[in-house]
Structures are given as C-alpha cells and as structure tokens.
Amino acid sequence: MTNTYVAVDIGASSGRLMLGQLRNGKLHLQEMHRFKNGFVKEAGHDRWQIDKLIHEIFIGLEKIKQAGFSQITLGIDTWAVDYVLVGNNGQKLQNPISYRDDRTQNSIAKLTSDLPKDYIYKKTGIQFLDFNTLYQLFEEDKELLAQTSKIMMIPDYIGYVLTGQAVTEVTNASTTQMLSLREGLFDHDLLKKVNVRSEQFPKLVDAGTVLGPLKANWYQQYDLPQTTVITVATHDTASAVIGTPGIGQHWAYLSSGTWSLLGCELNVPENGEQAYQENYTNEWGAYGTYRFLKNIMGLWIIQNVQKELPQAYSFAELAALAEKQLPFQQFIDVNNPRFKNPRGGMIKELQNYCSQTNQKVPQTPGEIAMAVYSNLSLYYAHELAILGDIVGHRWDSLNIVGGGANVKLMNQLTASLAQVEVYAGPSEATAIGNLVVQMITQKDLANVQAARQLISKSFVIKRFLPQTDVETHQLSNYQKFLQEVQV
CATH class of the missing domain: 3.30.420.40 (ATPase, nucleotide binding domain)
Structure with missing residues (x-):
C-alpha cells in the first residue's frame, strides 16, 4: 500500500495542502486545497487570523477524504519568529501579531543598550532583525505574559490545536534569537531580559518527531481522514x-x-x-x-x-x-x-x-x-x-x-x-521538504541524501x-x- 503524505504549507500571503506519494521511484505532488493569508489591523496591531487558517486546514483535509484518501500523515510548516500566547485554560490569549507590525521598530537599540549585540550574537549566532521573537517579546504586553502558560511558534500552535500535544520544534525555535548555540537550550540571560521563563516554552524537539493523531473531537466536527501529525522542519x-x-x-x-x-x-x-x-x-x-x-x-x-x-x-x-x-x-x-x-x-x-x-x-x-x-x-x-x-x-x-x-x-x-x-x-521545495521529512520518519526514505536524489529525479x-x-x-x-x- 502506498503511503499518503500531506504538507500543510502556509506563507505570509497564502497557504495550501499538498499531497505527496511515491510512485514508480518518483515523488508525485497534487495540490488539494489553497487559501489566502494575510494580516489585518486588530486591537491596534497587524495580526494573523490564526483560527481561519486552522479552519482552512480542516476544509483541505475534508477534500482529501472526499478524494478517496482515508489514511494520511500530515506535516505543518509556516513562516518564522511569530508566536501565540496560550493561557492556563489552553486557549490563545489573542491573535498573534505579525512580524511586519511596527511595534519593534526601535527594539534592537533598546534591548542592546545593556546586552551588547556581539554578546548576543556569540550566544545565538542569529542575525539582528527587528522582528525576531526576542524583540517582539521585549515589546509584549507584560500583563499578557504574566497570564501566559505556553509561548508557541505558529506551526507548533497549529499542531497543538490539531493534536493537543505541545512542542517547540528547533528549526523554528532557533529564529527566536533566544537559543544558545553552545547549550542547545533557551538562553537564561535573554529570557530574563524579555520577562519570560524557559518553562513557558514546550519541550524542544527535532524535525521528524511524531506528534500524534488528531483529537477525537475534530472527527465529530469534520469528515476527516485518519491523520497522524509529524513535526517536520516547521520553519x-x-x-x-x-x-x-x-x-x-x-x-x-x-x-x-x-x-x-x-x-x-x-x-x-x-x-x-x-x-x-x-x-x-x-x-x-x-x-x-x-x-x-x-x-x-x-x-x-x-x-x-x-x-x-x-x-x-x-x-x-x-x-x-x-x-x-x-x-x-x-x-x-x-x-x-x-x-x-x-x-x-x-x-x-x-x-x-x-x-x-x-x-x-x-x-x-x-x-x-x-x-x-x-x-x-x-x-x-x-x-x-x-x-x-x-x-x-x-x-x-x-x-x-x-x-x-x-x-x-x-x-x-x-x-x-x-x-x-x-x-x-523545484518551485515547490518547501512543500517537498515537508513531505520528505515525513517520508524519512516513516522509513519510505533512508535519509536526506536519498531524499535529494529523489527530488532530482522527480522534478524539472x-x-x-x-x-x-x-x-x-x-x-x-x-x-x-x-x-x-x-x-
């Protein structure tokens, strides 16, 4: 039986669900659903409509079920640096603010006034961009942070809503400019500077970690294929x-x-x-x-x-x-x-x-x-x-x-x-990368080298x-x- 893989690939202007299968030694792609994305002005900031994005994923999954695919694995990738604040009740506290919002315009200068830039770079190795998560959290509402149980990157939050399992995948977490290159953990000095605690981030996991099945209640609301979510390279x-x-x-x-x-x-x-x-x-x-x-x-x-x-x-x-x-x-x-x-x-x-x-x-x-x-x-x-x-x-x-x-x-x-x-x-490299990590996890491919050979064979x-x-x-x-x- 041929395994069926689905990439949820969401960018700043659009998202889609791409279905992938290995057939006759080549990777075949089929776009199953496409939808628009964009930030809107809400409560004084440019924000992502995260609930709408999740609803679109379920619409796409229903289309996949209707097309005759009853069992799939699913990976989620999105843009980096933005995050969702989740309260003690497990619900988001607000819609996430977009990195293109102007709240962090002067934040690098303010934060680095007593934590020098070269000190931060030696710790993290991450470039200085004023929208990095570090500066977004520096400007975040302190009352909201005090109410926050979990800080979750966008694809991790979507995976959490789908499965109930909370993780922090490292390819995206590294873009926060808060991970230590030496220790492989969130850096204590930087977290303290922005008034957050390491335990507010779910556990760090590598790409290729199985997150688990969809929550049962989603099957009651939508007509979905049996779905196992794999945490891919989420950035x-x-x-x-x-x-x-x-x-x-x-x-x-x-x-x-x-x-x-x-x-x-x-x-x-x-x-x-x-x-x-x-x-x-x-x-x-x-x-x-x-x-x-x-x-x-x-x-x-x-x-x-x-x-x-x-x-x-x-x-x-x-x-x-x-x-x-x-x-x-x-x-x-x-x-x-x-x-x-x-x-x-x-x-x-x-x-x-x-x-x-x-x-x-x-x-x-x-x-x-x-x-x-x-x-x-x-x-x-x-x-x-x-x-x-x-x-x-x-x-x-x-x-x-x-x-x-x-x-x-x-x-x-x-x-x-x-x-x-x-x-x-290929032009669809992001969705393809999402799919091949799932394939490696499920043993359909041996490693990245095999995946790249497959890509060269499969696409012009x-x-x-x-x-x-x-x-x-x-x-x-x-x-x-x-x-x-x-x-």
Whole structure:
C-alpha cells in the first residue's frame, strides 16, 4: 500500500495542502486545497487570523477524504519568529501579531543598550532583525505574559490545536534569537531580559518527531481522514532547504519567495567576527545541520508592486514586460528597511528611493518590474560573494528554489552577475521538504541524501549558465553604491 503524505504549507500571503506519494521511484505532488493569508489591523496591531487558517486546514483535509484518501500523515510548516500566547485554560490569549507590525521598530537599540549585540550574537549566532521573537517579546504586553502558560511558534500552535500535544520544534525555535548555540537550550540571560521563563516554552524537539493523531473531537466536527501529525522542519525555509536538490560539491541555495534566503548548509555554526559584521544567521536545520544564510527582502517587493498596479498583471506578464526593458537603469538597496512594509505603497517607495538617490525613476510596469528583478539579482550576486568569503570557498552552483525559480530573467541575470551555474527548481521545495521529512520518519526514505536524489529525479531542474562576464562590472558598481548609501 502506498503511503499518503500531506504538507500543510502556509506563507505570509497564502497557504495550501499538498499531497505527496511515491510512485514508480518518483515523488508525485497534487495540490488539494489553497487559501489566502494575510494580516489585518486588530486591537491596534497587524495580526494573523490564526483560527481561519486552522479552519482552512480542516476544509483541505475534508477534500482529501472526499478524494478517496482515508489514511494520511500530515506535516505543518509556516513562516518564522511569530508566536501565540496560550493561557492556563489552553486557549490563545489573542491573535498573534505579525512580524511586519511596527511595534519593534526601535527594539534592537533598546534591548542592546545593556546586552551588547556581539554578546548576543556569540550566544545565538542569529542575525539582528527587528522582528525576531526576542524583540517582539521585549515589546509584549507584560500583563499578557504574566497570564501566559505556553509561548508557541505558529506551526507548533497549529499542531497543538490539531493534536493537543505541545512542542517547540528547533528549526523554528532557533529564529527566536533566544537559543544558545553552545547549550542547545533557551538562553537564561535573554529570557530574563524579555520577562519570560524557559518553562513557558514546550519541550524542544527535532524535525521528524511524531506528534500524534488528531483529537477525537475534530472527527465529530469534520469528515476527516485518519491523520497522524509529524513535526517536520516547521520553519518554511528549513523545509525548503531540505527540499533543495543540492547539485554540485560546493552548492549554495536561494530560497526565493516572499523572502529570499541565500546561504549554505553547514554542519558546524559560523558565528565569527565576519559573520557578525555581515549579519549572517545560523538557523538550525533538520538532522543536525545549520542554515547559514542572509535574509533578503525578496519577492515581497514585486508582490506588492503587482497588487498596487491599476491594471491586473500576472507575475509571468510582469516578467515579460520587464524583459523588454534594459536592466541596471538604477541601483536599489533592496534590503533597506523602508521596503519592509511601506505605508504609502511599494511603487511610491521605490520611486522615492530612486529620486532621493538622484537616479532614473521607473514609471511603467515593465520599468518597475525590471528595477526590482535586476536589483534582486545584483543583491543575490553581492551576497553570494560575501558568503563565499566567510566560509572560505567559491561556489560550484547556486540552487534556486521556491517561486523565484520560475523567473527566468532573474535566474539568468544572477548566473551572469555572479559567474556561477544556477539550477532553478523545484518551485515547490518547501512543500517537498515537508513531505520528505515525513517520508524519512516513516522509513519510505533512508535519509536526506536519498531524499535529494529523489527530488532530482522527480522534478524539472533548469540550468542557467553565465552568458558572459560583461555584467560583472555592474556588480562592482552596485557594491560601491551599497557602501556609499550605507555611509
């Protein structure tokens, strides 16, 4: 009998249930349900509608049952850093606040006034982003924290609601910037600084831990398949890295979605001075690895551009319009905090940036899209060089997964700028990584190496070669520009 696996994969703008089965030596995927996600303003903050997300999961599970699948295993991955506060009665105290809320705007400076940044980095190896859980808890309502029995990351909370079992999965927990690299536990000094206790976090578990069956009451409310929940690599980037084919001896990855995460897989963390100065992070990966990477603003920028344009364009249409424009007509620091959640709109913010830096201001949809794609490619090439400097070798390849793997223009620009072979695909790496961890747990796959061989066999991986080195001078000019604007 063929085992049936389901990935619940929820991002900042949408979620879906993907069904996976091994058939004839290949992994076959089927999207069973898709739904929208997004934060709304509620009680003074941008918040996630967590109950709606859980309801959508049950709708998806009913569809799976109706499609004839009576027994499945289920894994859950979502974005990182956000959390749910659960009271003594086992119920959430409020809807979770989004990391894009502005409550943590100045929190790094406030918290590090007496706990120096280098001290925190040595402890945790995690990059400084103002939305890390550490700074969110620093700004959290102290009365609510006093009423809190459990602090749970988003996918752990969803698993808790489904099964009644509470855990803290380490790939996501590491993004809190509160786990000690040395001890593998929550750091006492950092917890004390934000007025929380270690016992408020459920026990730490590794990816591949069986959480258990759905609670009986859910079968009374919904027509569901018999479901066993497995705690996978619950941070979506951790799942995406597991779902990367890993082509080449020295390969880097770019998980290209709402965020772009560029990095490599390490067996030992790298939290030295250069990594600290460049703000690289050592997030924990599945199976004893570390995701050494840099957060880049990513497709969030073009997603917002698409929403704001007066005429409806698909992403493919925007990319086609961009291809008709010349690249590199302006340099943009895509990681500037002003693009995190611009109140006046992303297009206006991009145009203001170009105007304020005395550059050509993009006007048409094609010009705006090319400005975004060409500058993302520049930033990827820039960071790939820095990553190589830190770990001490050049790259055989860059493996691009996620939605950005479908943007041929950006893949080719990145290959030429970085002078590296680019392998693009699969676009569904996050869901695939979720599924293969379940398969390893259930002994359908031996290990990660076997999983990556399966991925390479099962999905189309496109190859982009550096065309010429004529664009490398653009990278040099861009790097000078970044130095100047930071000064």
